[in-house]
Amino acid sequence: MATEATEIEITTIGRRTGEGHSHPVWFIREGKSTFLLPVGGRGSQWFRNLRNNPTIKLGATSAKAKLITDQAKVGQVMDEFSSKYGAADVQRYYPGVDVAVEVRDS
Numbered sequence: 001m002a003t004e005a006t007e008i009e010i011t012t013i014g015r016r017t018g019e020g021h022s023h024p025v026w027f028i029r030e031g032k033s034t035f036l037l038p039v040g041g042r043g044s045q046w047f048r049n050l051r052n053n054p055t056i057k058l059g060a061t062s063a064k065a066k067l068i069t070d071q072a073k074v075g076q077v078m079d080e081f082s083s084k085y086g087a088a089d090v091q092r093y094y095p096g097v098d099v100a101v102e103v104r105d106s
Contacts, residue, residue: 008024011056012055012056013053026081065103068099081094
């Protein structure tokens, strides 16, 4: 996955339906990890799906998601998002974000 890309397609498993739900999301890469921020924080539907079933598909690759609630790490991810996408856009699209998601390469 090219780090210059601005979005990646994620698919999570619906906690009620058991069906896949796909969404384009912004991301950052750090080493062997991809980090995501749910726009609605812990209330985001796709984050809630991951709490129920941590299987996530990034593009064509399936992996297990690690849910991040540590505010220091969430802040670091927000800082990296701001560097990549611009602080004004990150503040506009991610107000009150309190969680992040890490997906490690296999």
